[in-house]
Amino acid sequence: MINGHGDDIYDYAEIKVNFSSNVYARFPQEGLLHHLTQSLPSVTNYPEPKPRQLEQALAHYWGISSDALLATNGATQAIYQIAQTFKDSYSAIWMPTFSEYEDACRMNGHTVYGFRALADVPDSVQVVWICNPNNPIGCVVPKEDLEKCILSHPHTIFIIDGSYAGFTQKATLSPMEVVAFPNVVLLRSMTKDYAIPGLRLGYIVASTPLIEKIASFSLPWSVNQLAIEAGLYLVAHAEDYRLDLGGMRREAERMSCALSDLGIEVFPSDSHILLCRMPQGQACDLKHYLASVHQLLIRDAANFKGLDASYFRIAVQSPQEDDMLLNALSEWNRR
């Protein structure tokens, strides 16, 4: 486990705007919190060892069999459990990306290879890891290219982390499409879809034989009771958690242009996530400056596999809040 993940807001006394987390923090959560308040006495009973009821609700929501879905203690547990299932494999990871794929692979004896384009996926590779939409870039691999690659590598398992699938208008593989492939595993994050990172809730979707293989590495009671309660509530109220994807994308494009005007390199994104590169200086210094002087928190992206100390990541917020960041960055430039 590395240090320096995003949303390390607990390390700072006062933060006005948190750009460091990809979680969308603007959903009204009153209904969920009311439901959880009523559910609190359930903490004195064990959860189901395997959270079947929640798995059934999620499977029903996506129109797939509950035998094709596995709920986990956050998408992070899913990553490690999958790496354990396919331990000692030859794994290729699309980079730059979230460090946990490589950490999970190394913990489980994988030989790891980094690649930057689907054309570079070797035929001999056993497992391919793709965060799609990508974290930290926010871009999406064209769906037809991904499908072609999957079909042309029938003996390779493709792990697609779709944690940010709800944050793009670009086409991505749906759970129903995924279960039709014998060699695709999709991760989804309720943390991201519903902005509940504190509860830890994710799930894995795959064809039943693959799910059975992965489930043989499940631990009992790994999903806590309040996460189960939250999950059941959220699936039933998914309509309340629709994003204005068009508005989000437009604001991301505005920010991308404005950041470029400040001399910062911004990578093409299809979502609310923007990967930025400083022309000079280190992201850790900028992060410290923004947090201490302006109470704005960004994500130092130096610890993403494939990046270096010049990179930082932001998740676009409201226009007013984004302007606060732009003004602060102007001040940083003028120092």
Add this chain to the structure above:
Amino acid sequence: MINGHGDDIYDYAEIKVNFSSNVYARFPQEGLLHHLTQSLPSVTNYPEPKPRQLEQALAHYWGISSDALLATNGATQAIYQIAQTFKDSYSAIWMPTFSEYEDACRMNGHTVYGFRALADVPDSVQVVWICNPNNPIGCVVPKEDLEKCILSHPHTIFIIDGSYAGFTQKATLSPMEVVAFPNVVLLRSMTKDYAIPGLRLGYIVASTPLIEKIASFSLPWSVNQLAIEAGLYLVAHAEDYRLDLGGMRREAERMSCALSDLGIEVFPSDSHILLCRMPQGQACDLKHYLASVHQLLIRDAANFKGLDASYFRIAVQSPQEDDMLLNALSEWNRR
């Protein structure tokens, strides 16, 4: 992951008394629930990747260094993480016992050997697993015998699951004593100590080098934010969670005698847990009968390693509730 753990109360429409769980359900939880109600908005932020604040509070409570303690997503995650740390070992497990040790060992390539007395621990064994107090028997290995065995096997790692240490008056190794051994790992369960199984919270205590080794297999964010909040509250209010161990033991002895009078074999226990053996018939049938006719839930103990279909387990409740079970068992005998 096996099926048929205790506290499967969610499988039954109506249960009046739950004897199936070892969790003590009589603590007044109003203070905790009030604290959690106030903490609920924290579910929209990530927990610390490593729950340092809670680890420091627990370490301070026990008078040990926080480098000697690791918080986990329940004691169950601790079991699997330890098995992964020492993967491919030759492991000896004190039987009968909770099935998760063997499941975790097999998942991680251990060769497993079962033993029933400390004198039978082979010199060549790399890891020894002891649930102490034992689940499902409730007995405690004499402390001096255990210490002698640990000292005479300096190259063996002893994993002591102390989840029920708070439920016995017999001496057991304290966290402060454990960290002085280079080859002992202690598990503790806040689930059991504070009756919060729904939240998933346990911890590992060991010498710093051992903790560092085990921590290299930690996942970020594995302990959810409400479990952290609960843990901080409970450590600060530990005085409110003191058990009447003397009264509990006296009631266990009364039940043990009364069950014997009904022809049921009861194993000598040092805690509130009683392992029972039916003279004839199967525990699964008795469990079904008691649940459906009397709304009383017992633990079918057939899936404990080392036991068979004739065993069941109960945790002693109040005298009135225990009498309900005795009466129901009399009726079962008279059928």
